[in-house]
Amino acid sequence: MPAPPPDSRSRILAAASAVFAVHGFDDTSVDDIARRAGLNKAMIYYHFDGKRGLYLEILQDMMRALGTRTGAIADAGLAPHDKLAAFVDGFSLEADARPDLPFLMVREMADGARRLDGDTLRLMAAILGNLARILDEGVRAGVFRKAEPFAVYLSLIAPVVMFRVTAPAREALTRERLAPVAALDRDAFVAHVKHGVLASLNAGARSPLPVAAPAASTRARRTTRTGARS
Amino acid sequence: MPAPPPDSRSRILAAASAVFAVHGFDDTSVDDIARRAGLNKAMIYYHFDGKRGLYLEILQDMMRALGTRTGAIADAGLAPHDKLAAFVDGFSLEADARPDLPFLMVREMADGARRLDGDTLRLMAAILGNLARILDEGVRAGVFRKAEPFAVYLSLIAPVVMFRVTAPAREALTRERLAPVAALDRDAFVAHVKHGVLASLNAGARSPLPVAAPAASTRARRTTRTGARS
DNA sequence: GTCTATATTTTGATAGAC
DNA sequence: GTCTATCAAAATATAGAC
Numbered sequence: 001m002p003a004p005p006p007d008s009r010s011r012i013l014a015a016a017s018a019v020f021a022v023h024g025f026d027d028t029s030v031d032d033i034a035r036r037a038g039l040n041k042a043m044i045y046y047h048f049d050g051k052r053g054l055y056l057e058i059l060q061d062m063m064r065a066l067g068t069r070t071g072a073i074a075d076a077g078l079a080p081h082d083k084l085a086a087f088v089d090g091f092s093l094e095a096d097a098r099p100d101l102p103f104l105m106v107r108e109m110a111d112g113a114r115r116l117d118g119d120t121l122r123l124m125a126a127i128l129g130n131l132a133r134i135l136d137e138g139v140r141a142g143v144f145r146k147a148e149p150f151a152v153y154l155s156l157i158a159p160v161v162m163f164r165v166t167a168p169a170r171e172a173l174t175r176e177r178l179a180p181v182a183a184l185d186r187d188a189f190v191a192h193v194k195h196g197v198l199a200s201l202n203a204g205a206r207s208p209l210p211v212a213a214p215a216a217s218t219r220a221r222r223t224t225r226t227g228a229r230s
Numbered sequence: 231m232p233a234p235p236p237d238s239r240s241r242i243l244a245a246a247s248a249v250f251a252v253h254g255f256d257d258t259s260v261d262d263i264a265r266r267a268g269l270n271k272a273m274i275y276y277h278f279d280g281k282r283g284l285y286l287e288i289l290q291d292m293m294r295a296l297g298t299r300t301g302a303i304a305d306a307g308l309a310p311h312d313k314l315a316a317f318v319d320g321f322s323l324e325a326d327a328r329p330d331l332p333f334l335m336v337r338e339m340a341d342g343a344r345r346l347d348g349d350t351l352r353l354m355a356a357i358l359g360n361l362a363r364i365l366d367e368g369v370r371a372g373v374f375r376k377a378e379p380f381a382v383y384l385s386l387i388a389p390v391v392m393f394r395v396t397a398p399a400r401e402a403l404t405r406e407r408l409a410p411v412a413a414l415d416r417d418a419f420v421a422h423v424k425h426g427v428l429a430s431l432n433a434g435a436r437s438p439l440p441v442a443a444p445a446a447s448t449r450a451r452r453t454t455r456t457g458a459r460s
Numbered sequence: 461g462t463c464t465a466t467a468t469t470t471t472g473a474t475a476g477a478c
Numbered sequence: 479g480t481c482t483a484t485c486a487a488a489a490t491a492t493a494g495a496c
Binding site for chain 1: 252253254256257333336337338339340341342343344346348351352354355358359377378380381382384385388389391392393395396398399400401402403406408409411414418419422423425426427429430432
C-alpha cells in the first residue's frame with residue numbers, strides 16, 4: 001500500500017527538523033515551523049509540549065535510530081575491523097536518510113547540551129556503548145590496541161558529521177574561487193576516515209605514538225613499526 | 231610595563247566573543263554583550279558596525295591568528311611529518327589561547343556560513359593553503375601519498391575542535407553517570423588524532439584502502455605495507 | 461483537530477543629552 | 479566617549495470560536 005498522507009503531527013516533525021537544522025533552536029520561530037508544515041502555530045502547542053518538547057522529540061527519534069543501527073552492527077557476525085567500519089558507515093547512511101541530523105547534533109553540542117534531558121542523554125550513551133563493545137571485542141581478539149572509546153568515537157564521527165556541516169561553507173569557498181572544495185566525494189572521505197582510525201587502532205601500533213608532544217622540534221623519530229597485525 | 235587596562239573597544243570584543251560562543255549569534259542580544267563588558271548598548275554601535283560587524287571582526291581576528299601560526303609551521307625547517315603534527319598542535323594551542331574559537335567556528339559552519347564575507351573566507355582559505363603546502367612537500371619528498379587537502383584538514387581539525395565543543399555534553403553524560411567521558415586527556419586525544427592521520431597518509435598505504443564500500447562484508451584485507459618512508 | 465486574535469516580553473537600532 | 483530613553487518589529491504562548 002502507498003504511504004498514507006502524513007498527518008499534521010508528522011508534518012510538524014518534518015518541518016521542525018528542517019528549520020531547526022538550518023536556523024538553530026533559538027532563531028527558529030514557532031511560526032516558521034507552522035508555516036512550513038502548512039499549518040498554524042496553535043497546532044504545535046496542541047500536539048507537542050511547546051517548542052522545546054517538539055525539539056527533544058526530534059532529537060530522540062534520531063538518537064534512537066542511531067542506537068538501533070549501531071546496536072545491530074555490534075551484534076552482527078563480523079570481524080571487529082569490519083564492525084568498526086560498519087559503525088562509521090552507519091552514521092553516514094543515517095545522515096543520508098536524515099540530512100538534518102548532523103546539523104542538529106552539532107548545534108546542540110555547541111549550545112552546551114543545554115536542552116538535553118536524561119532520556120536523550122541515555123540514548124546518546126547507548127550509541128557510545130555500542131562502539132565500546134566493538135572495541136572491547138577487538139581488544140579481546142588481539143586485533144585492536146586498548147583505546148578510550150570516546151576518543152575513537154570522536155575521531156570517527158566528528159569528521160563524518162563535519163563533512164556534512166561544512167557543505168555550505170565549502171560551497172562558499174568554491175563560489176568565491178578560493179578553494180575548490182565543494183565537490184569532494186563523500187564516500188572517499190568516509191573511507192579516508194576509516195583508514196586512519198583503523199590504522200591507529202592496529203594492535204601493533206604504539207599508543208600515543210612517537211609523534212609526541214606539541215612543538216616538539218625534531219626528537220629523533222624511531223620508526224617503531226614492528227610490522228604487527230596477524 | 232604591565233598591560234594597560236583594556237579600553238572599551240577591546241572589552242566589547244572580549245565580552246562578545248564569550249557570549250557569542252555560548253549562546254550563538256542569534257540568541258545573543260546586544261544588551262548581553264554590553265552588560266558583560268560593563269558598558270551599554272550604544273557603545274557597541276559607536277565602536278562597531280552593528281552586531282554583525284562586531285561578530286565578523288572577532289572571527290577575522292581568530293582566522294588571522296590561525297593563518298599566521300600555521301603559515302609559520304609550513305615555512306619552518308621541519309620534516310613533513312613533523313609539520314603536519316605541528317599543524318594539529320597549532321590548532322589545539324590556539325584553542326587554548328582562545329577557548330571561544332571552536333564554538334564560534336562550529337556555530338558558523340552550522341549556520342551555513344551565512345555571515346561570512348569575502349575577507350573572512352579568504353582568511354580561512356589561507357589556513358587550508360598552508361596545510362596543502364605541507365602535504366605537497368610530503369608528496370614530493372615521497373613520504374606522503376597524494377591526498378585531498380580538505381579531507382586531511384577535516385579529519386585532523388574536526389576531532390580537535392569537537393573535542394572542545396563536546397565538553398559540556400561530556401560533563402552532562404558524566405554527571406548523569408551514563409559515561410565517564412568528562413575527564414579525558416586532551417593531549418592524549420590530540421596525539422591519537424595525529425597518529426591516525428599520519429598512518430593513513432603514509433606513502434606506503436593504499437589510497438581509499440581495502441576498508442572499501444559501506445557494508446562491504448569481508449573482502450580479503452591485503453596488508454599492503456611496503457615499509458616506505460625514507 | 462484546526463483556526464484567528466491577542467497578551468506579554470524582548471529585540472536591534474538610533475536620537476540626543478552630557 | 480559614554481549614557482538614558484525610546485521606537486518598531488518579532489517572539490512564545492494561550493484563549494476561545496468553530
